[in-house]
Amino acid sequence: MSKPDIILHHYQGSPYAEKVVAALRVKGLPWCSVDTSPMLPRPLLDPLTHGYRRIPVMQIGNNIYCDTALILKELERRYPNSGDASELGQQASNVGLSEMIATWVDKQLFANVRDQMPWGASPEEQKASPLAAVFGNPAFLADRSQLSGGGKPINTEAIRRAQPLLMDQLVSNLDTLEKALQRPQQMFRQQGQQGTKMAEGGWILNTLAPSIADCSVYGKVWWLMSTRRAPEFVTPAAYPCLFAWWGQMNDYMKRHRHLTQDRIKISGEEALQVARGAGALGQEGYVPTMEGVHEAERRKTGDLVTVSPNDYGKIPVRGRIVEITKERICIRPENGPSGGKIDVLIHFPRNGYIIVPIGKAAL
Numbered sequence: 001m002s003k004p005d006i007i008l009h010h011y012q013g014s015p016y017a018e019k020v021v022a023a024l025r026v027k028g029l030p031w032c033s034v035d036t037s038p039m040l041p042r043p044l045l046d047p048l049t050h051g052y053r054r055i056p057v058m059q060i061g062n063n064i065y066c067d068t069a070l071i072l073k074e075l076e077r078r079y080p081n082s083g084d085a086s087e088l089g090q091q092a093s094n095v096g097l098s099e100m101i102a103t104w105v106d107k108q109l110f111a112n113v114r115d116q117m118p119w120g121a122s123p124e125e126q127k128a129s130p131l132a133a134v135f136g137n138p139a140f141l142a143d144r145s146q147l148s149g150g151g152k153p154i155n156t157e158a159i160r161r162a163q164p165l166l167m168d169q170l171v172s173n174l175d176t177l178e179k180a181l182q183r184p185q186q187m188f189r190q191q192g193q194q195g196t197k198m199a200e201g202g203w204i205l206n207t208l209a210p211s212i213a214d215c216s217v218y219g220k221v222w223w224l225m226s227t228r229r230a231p232e233f234v235t236p237a238a239y240p241c242l243f244a245w246w247g248q249m250n251d252y253m254k255r256h257r258h259l260t261q262d263r264i265k266i267s268g269e270e271a272l273q274v275a276r277g278a279g280a281l282g283q284e285g286y287v288p289t290m291e292g293v294h295e296a297e298r299r300k301t302g303d304l305v306t307v308s309p310n311d312y313g314k315i316p317v318r319g320r321i322v323e324i325t326k327e328r329i330c331i332r333p334e335n336g337p338s339g340g341k342i343d344v345l346i347h348f349p350r351n352g353y354i355i356v357p358i359g360k361a362a363l
C-alpha cells in the first residue's frame, strides 16, 4: 500500500508541530512523520530546506512548506473536504479572523509558555525530568541562543528570576482565551439544554468544526498541559471554558482522525527519496495557487531573491521566484547546503518573511 503524500518533519515536544498534527487530525488526513532532532544539525532535512531551520516543515513530493501559517492553508487548499471531517471551520467562519487569532497565539501565547520553561535547569533538576534535561542541556541552550539572538547566550538566570512575574502575562492571556471561549461554549451548552445540540460545537469562532484558530490554540495549550509548568494556575476552576474546549478538541480529533491509520513513521532518507522521485518541477510535483498576483515592480517570477523569517532563525534561503502572491511566495533554490542535488520548490507565507531581491538595493 502506498504511503500518505503528506510528510511532516518534526520532533516530539514542538508546539508548532502539534498545531499541524491537530489540523491533520481535524481533517482526518493520514500522514507520514519524520523524526528530526530538536536542534541543529539536521543533515537529512537540509537538502530540502536549504537553510530554513525551523520546525515543523511539511513536504509533499518535492514541495516544501515552511511555517505552520502556510502549512495549514496549504492543507486546506489541497484537501478542502476530506474523509468524514469537515473543513477547518472555514465555511462558517471568518477566515481572516481565524488567521489573526492564530498570529496572536503563535507570537504571544507561545512566548508566554516558552518563558515558563525550565531554562538552564541544574544537573539535579535534569535528572528528575526529561523536560529539564532538554532545557538544561548546554548544546540545546547554545542552539537556541543562535536561533534567537545570533549566538548571544540566553541569560537563563535572568529568565528564571523573572518567571514569577512573567507568569502574570501567561495567566492574563489565558484569561483572554477564556473570555473568547465563553460565548461559543455557552451557545453549545444552550443547544444541549434545548435538545438541539449538534454533535460538535463550542469552537472559538463558533464554527462547525475546529478552525485554524482552534488548532493554533491547541498547539500552545498542549505544550502548557503536557509540560505542566503552571499547574497551580492552569486549573479547570480558573478556566472552565478553556478546559471544556480542551476536552472537546481532544475528543474531536480522536473521532475524526483517519479511520485506518494516523501517522506512519518514515526515515529522513525515505523522505529524501520521495523528493527525488517526485517528478519534474512545474509538472505533477507543483500545485500552483490560483490567485497568482505578480508584483510588477520589484519581485516577479524568475527574480533571484532571499527569503528569511523576520523574527528569529533568520537564515536566508536563496532562490528564484516561481510564484508570488499576497499570501505566499514559492522559490526554487539554486545552491544550498545540498549543492542543489534535489530539485525542490520551497514555499513560505508572505506574512512574517522578508524577501530581498539579489542584485538590487535591499528593502
Ligand SMILES: N[C@@H](CCC(=O)N[C@@H](CS)C(=O)NCC(=O)O)C(=O)O
Pocket: 013, 014, 015, 016, 017, 038, 039, 040, 053, 054, 055, 056, 066, 067, 068, 069, 106, 147
Ligand atoms: N513561525 C514558525 C515558528 C516555528 C518555530 O518557532 N518552531 C520552533 C520549534 S517549536 C523551532 O523551530 N525551534 C528551533 C528549531 O527547532 O530548530 C511556524 O509557525 O512554523
